[in-house]
Amino acid sequence: xxxxxxxxxxxxxxxxxxxxxxxxxxxxxxxxxxxxxxxxxxxxxxxxxxxxxxxxxxxxxxxxxxxxxxxxxxxxxxxxxxxxxxxxxxxxxxxxxxxxxxxxxxxxxxxxxxxxxxxxxxxxxxxxxxxxxxxxxxxxxxxxxxxxxxxxxxxxxxxxxxxxxxxxxxxxxxxxxxxxxxxxxxxxxxxxxxxxxxxxxxxxxxxxxxxxxxxxxxxxxxxxxxxxxxxxxxxxxxxxxxxxxxxxxxxxxxxxxxxxxxxxxxxxxxxxxxxxxxxxxxxxxxxxxxxxxxxxxxxxxxxxxxxxxxxxxxxxxxxxxxxxxxxxxxxxxxxxxxxxxxxxxxxxxxxxxxxxxxxxxxxxxxxxxxxxxxxxxxxxxxxxxxxxxxxxxxxxxxxxxxxxxxxxxxxxxxxxxxxxxxxxxxxxxxxxxxxxxxxxxxxx
Amino acid sequence: xxxxxxxxxxxxxxxxxxxxxxxxxxxxxxxxxxxxxxxxxxxxxxxxxxxxxxxxxxxxxxxxxxxxxxxxxxxxxxxxxxxxxxxxxxxxxxxxxxxxxxxxxxxxxxxxxxxxxxxxxxxxxxxxxxxxxxxxxxxxxxxxxxxxxxxxxxxxxxxxxxxxxxxxxxxxxxxxxxxxxxxxxxxxxxxxxxxxxxxxxxxxxxxxxxxxxxxxxxxxxxxxxxxxxxxxxxxxxxxxxxxxxxxxxxxxxxxxxxxxxxxxxxxxxxxxxxxxxxxxxxxxxxxxxxxxxxxxxxx
Numbered sequence: 001x002x003x004x005x006x007x008x009x010x011x012x013x014x015x016x017x018x019x020x021x022x023x024x025x026x027x028x029x030x031x032x033x034x035x036x037x038x039x040x041x042x043x044x045x046x047x048x049x050x051x052x053x054x055x056x057x058x059x060x061x062x063x064x065x066x067x068x069x070x071x072x073x074x075x076x077x078x079x080x081x082x083x084x085x086x087x088x089x090x091x092x093x094x095x096x097x098x099x100x101x102x103x104x105x106x107x108x109x110x111x112x113x114x115x116x117x118x119x120x121x122x123x124x125x126x127x128x129x130x131x132x133x134x135x136x137x138x139x140x141x142x143x144x145x146x147x148x149x150x151x152x153x154x155x156x157x158x159x160x161x162x163x164x165x166x167x168x169x170x171x172x173x174x175x176x177x178x179x180x181x182x183x184x185x186x187x188x189x190x191x192x193x194x195x196x197x198x199x200x201x202x203x204x205x206x207x208x209x210x211x212x213x214x215x216x217x218x219x220x221x222x223x224x225x226x227x228x229x230x231x232x233x234x235x236x237x238x239x240x241x242x243x244x245x246x247x248x249x250x251x252x253x254x255x256x257x258x259x260x261x262x263x264x265x266x267x268x269x270x271x272x273x274x275x276x277x278x279x280x281x282x283x284x285x286x287x288x289x290x291x292x293x294x295x296x297x298x299x300x301x302x303x304x305x306x307x308x309x310x311x312x313x314x315x316x317x318x319x320x321x322x323x324x325x326x327x328x329x330x331x332x333x334x335x336x337x338x339x340x341x342x343x344x345x346x347x348x349x350x351x352x353x354x355x356x357x358x359x360x361x362x363x364x365x366x367x368x369x370x371x372x373x374x375x376x377x378x379x380x381x382x383x384x385x386x387x388x389x390x391x392x393x394x395x396x397x398x399x400x401x402x403x404x405x406x407x408x409x410x411x412x413x414x415x416x417x418x419x420x421x422x423x424x425x426x427x428x429x430x431x432x433x434x435x436x437x438x439x440x441x442x443x444x
Numbered sequence: 445x446x447x448x449x450x451x452x453x454x455x456x457x458x459x460x461x462x463x464x465x466x467x468x469x470x471x472x473x474x475x476x477x478x479x480x481x482x483x484x485x486x487x488x489x490x491x492x493x494x495x496x497x498x499x500x501x502x503x504x505x506x507x508x509x510x511x512x513x514x515x516x517x518x519x520x521x522x523x524x525x526x527x528x529x530x531x532x533x534x535x536x537x538x539x540x541x542x543x544x545x546x547x548x549x550x551x552x553x554x555x556x557x558x559x560x561x562x563x564x565x566x567x568x569x570x571x572x573x574x575x576x577x578x579x580x581x582x583x584x585x586x587x588x589x590x591x592x593x594x595x596x597x598x599x600x601x602x603x604x605x606x607x608x609x610x611x612x613x614x615x616x617x618x619x620x621x622x623x624x625x626x627x628x629x630x631x632x633x634x635x636x637x638x639x640x641x642x643x644x645x646x647x648x649x650x651x652x653x654x655x656x657x658x659x660x661x662x663x664x665x666x667x668x669x670x671x672x673x674x675x676x677x678x679x680x681x682x683x684x685x686x687x688x689x690x691x692x693x694x695x696x697x698x699x700x701x702x703x704x705x706x707x708x709x710x711x712x713x714x715x716x717x718x719x720x721x722x723x724x725x726x727x728x729x730x731x732x733x734x735x736x737x738x739x740x741x742x743x
Contacts, residue, residue: 070460088461095462095470104474206464208471 008419014212015411018107024212024411025094025105028404029086029112029200031075031243031266032362035396035404036093036108038066038101039411062412064391066101068093069401077262078114078217078244080199087206094207107212108204111220111407113239113246115196117157119257119347120148122187133166133175133183139421141185150191157197157216158190159418162254171252187418188256190216213411218246218258220406225360225384225399226250234352237384238340238373239403240363242266245336247343249352254415257347261339265363268332275328276320278306292326293333293368299323326368333366337376344377358384362400520556528552528584535590538620539572543588546570555580572615595624596643600631600658612639632661641684645669648688655701666711675701677708690716 018024019041026037039062070092074085098104124145128137142161150156164172166180175183197214204211222237234251241264249257268291273283290304299322306318349355357377359369364383374381386405388397396404462470472478498504519525528551532540546566560578567576567588577589593609598618605618607627614636618624630642642659645667649656652671660668660676667684669677679687687710694700694716700708704724709717720728 073461088459091464091467092461095467098470098474102474103476104471208468 008417011211011213012420014107014210015109015414018212021107023101023103023105023107025097025108025209026404026407026411027090027093027108027110027204028217028401028407029075029078029080029090029110030072030217030241030362030403031078031114031264032072032241033069033400034072034075034086034089034093035067035069035401036090036097037064037392037396037404037408038097038103038105039063039408040065040101040103041412062390062408064389064393064408065103066097066099067393067396068096068100069396070096072242076114076243078112078241078246078260079193079196080112080203083199083203083206087203090203090207094209106210108209109213109215109407109411110200110204110211111215111217111403112196112200113217113241113244113260113403114262115192116262117190117192117216117218117246117258117260118150118154119259120150120189120191121256122147122159122189123184124187125182125184127182128180131179131181133178133180135176135421137183138164138175138185141183142187142418142421145185145187147189150189153194154191155194155197156189157192157214158188158219158255158415160188160254160415161418162186162188162252162256173252188254189418190219190255190258192216213414215407215410216246216248216258217241217403217407218248218260219255220410221246221360221386221403222248222250222255222358222406223409224386224406225358225402228253230354230356230358233354233356235354235356235358236344236349238357238359238361238364238377240264240336240359240361241403242362245340245361245363247340247347249344249347249349251352259343259347261336261343263332263336263339264361267336268329268363268366271332272325272328276306276325277315278308282306282308286325287329287366290322290325291329291366292322293330293366293372295323295326295330299326329366330372333369333372334376337373341377354380356380356382358382360384360386360399360402362398364399520554523584525555526552526584527555527558527580527586530586530588532588532590535573535592539570539590539592542570542572543567543590549586552584555584558586571613574609574613595621595627597639597646598624598627598629599636599639600629601636602633606636608636608639610639610643612636628656629658630661631658632664634664635659635661637664638667641667644685645679645688648685648692651692651696652701671701675705675707678711680711680713687713 015024022041024039024041026039028035041062070089072086073089074080074082075089080086094105094108122145124141124143126137126141126144138161141164163170163186164175165184165186166172166175166178167182169180172178200214201211218237218239221239222231226235226237231250231253234249236247236249239246239248243262243264243266245261245264247259247261248255265287269280269283269287272278272287273280276283276286278286286304286306290302292299302322303319304322304325306320308316310316344357355378357373357380359373359381360383370381370383383399384402385397385399386402387409389405389408392405530544530547530549530551532543535543547563558580564576564578567573567578567590572593573590574593575591579587581587593613593615595607595615596610597608599606599608599614607615607618607621607624609615615621628646630636630639635642638661645659649669655672657670657672660670662668662678666681667679669679669688671677677688677691691700691708691710695702704721705718706721707717707719709719
């Protein structure tokens with residue numbers, strides 16, 4: 001745990017250095033596409049919040065100067081599967097983005113969706129020595145959280161304080177300065193499989209970049225596609241990607257739960273490919289061009305040619321109706337949404353004051369998804385698009401880029417994490433004290 | 445599995461990913477320091493190095509100088525800068541001929557090759573020239589404007605007869621200007637240095653007319669006026685002009701110079717001393733004796 005603490009702190013230091021330098025790259029490694037944005041942070045006060053004008057959710061302080069998207073290679077279920085291939089995809093994206101930005105970036109913040117994230121809610125309670133809560137007290141309260149057994153080979157990705165309680169008052173965002181006796185900190189911890197981070201680190205290092213931060217893509221997709229009210233009152237963001245579908249639940253502007261369904265748009269494509277016996281690229285093309293989820297009478301009459309070049313005339317001259325295509329796609333999407341519903345039920349989404357569900361991600365662009373989703377997930381479903389940020393090209397404004405944009409926002413206004421607070425002195429491992437004593441003994 | 449041997453021209457699409465080295469080179473190129481170094485530093489270094497290498501060989505420098513001078517030559521030799529003829533204005537034909545022979549210019553010549561100050565100096569070195577203006581006119585004409593010295597006197601010097609101007613500068617030997625013999629003559633060492641005084645004396649001595657033979661500078665300090673048939677007027681070193689005027693007044697009144705006088709000595713300001721010729725002196729004495737005897741006889 002302390003190793004993680006140090007590595008996270010090192011990443012934070014790199015992020016701050018990148019901020020000083022003013023340039024940072026955002027890399028979203030998905031199963032279908034890898035996209036890279038180059039952000040330039042201006043120190044000018046061009047768009048500072050003034051009277052009556054908000055800070056525009058923090059996206060005003062940076063500008064996207066380079067953007068590039070390439071097809072992902074070697075990524076499965078949101079995890080890096082073939083290192084060399086993924087490295088090539090990263091290089092392609094980074095190089096194109098650098099070329100567009102006409103500047104070199106050294107620091108990169110990465111998001112990915114896979115590696116089986118698991119959420120934990122932790123509670124830490126301390127009694128305050130002095131009446132007033134100080135930052136050290138907050139750190140102590142968080143250090144007092146009893147960490148559950150997260151399992152072998154897992155790492156903490158996010159550990160964010162989401163709520164503070166002081167005596168009988170709860171729902172405090174920032175307890176510092178309050179007077180009380182007992183301080184309770186609620187923390188949300190997200191763990192993922194350690195090998196995913198290690199592979200990612202290896203990939204990034206092979207591309208001569210420095211990892212300045214890692215974020216879970218369901219989380220950052222929620223940051224960008226949920227509007228402020230939804231984040232405040234409670235909402236779930238369903239980020240439907242190529243290889244996995246991420247679910248994140250927000251309330252009071254904090255993520256309180258995240259999980260992924262290891263199914264996505266690629267599975268729909270492979271269903272089409274298998275069901276209609278056509279190659280995968282053709283299946284992808286047919287899905288994006290003719291795909292749908294709700295069949296109407298019109299769809300029976302719309303024929304889709306399945307041209308191929310096998311030499312078998314019968315096979316090469318097939319055609320299907322759009323209703324048939326919908327019939328192939330719909331069960332898989334339904335299955336994904338059922339899984340999402342199961343996750344939301346597990347998370348206790350029903351108990352939130354507002355049960356808004358926002359569908360985003362590349363696979364959410366299937367026509368008719370909102371109708372299907374409202375049938376499965378409930379009434380309050382909408383399709384979400386990421387927030388608009390300065391300088392983002394038109395081609396990267398769609399829902400497929402919500403994780404990207406969210407990551408940019410995350411880079412500009414990072415959430416407080418556990419490791420942003422100083423470790424209380426008494427929690428330092430005893431070993432280092434022993435080493436200090438030994439050093440004294442050896443030298444005097 | 446992908447085939448291991450990629451056949452050229454096969455429809456296997458090229459890998460769009462940059463190779464690791466291409467990626468690194470591009471990142472290096474995007475580094476501002478490296479970029480400025482390569483864009484400014486390297487060309488500057490190459491230029492300076494090439495120049496240094498070229499200059500380090502003296503043969504190259506010589507070649508460079510030769511080519512520069514060739515270029516210069518070709519510009520100078522253009523017809524626009526060519527000087528074809530010389531005109532001498534304000535000089536008498538004799539002097540003009542002398543100037544032409546002195547300069548001995550070889551036309552045509554480029555105007556860049558004419559050293560104008562030296563040319564002017566050479567012209568002004570000719571004695572008869574008081575001042576010269578030299579310029580190249582358009583149309584390739586070298587124009588020389590001369591102000592001549594005007595001959596005023598003939599100076600009989602030890603080395604010969606010279607025509608000199610009013611300031612005493614030699615204009616030419618008299619042999620070269622035989623037509624100037626009408627000029628008054630002065631002689632003696634240093635006579636030319638006191639030419640201004642001589643001119644004043646000559647102006648005063650105008651009434652003497654044909655009788656005046658000339659002025660002689662005595663001991664480089666005073667003047668003698670030499671008249672026809674030998675009589676001399678010895679003038680003082682200081683204020684010779686009033687002294688001569690007095691002599692001329694005496695001449696006017698008593699026809700002094702008509703008489704048989706060898707010298708009229710005006711050197712002593714208080715008195716005028718006359719030296720008579722021996723015959724005159726004898727005559728004077730005879731007259732005096734006659735007067736005496738007449739007186740004794742009468743007395």
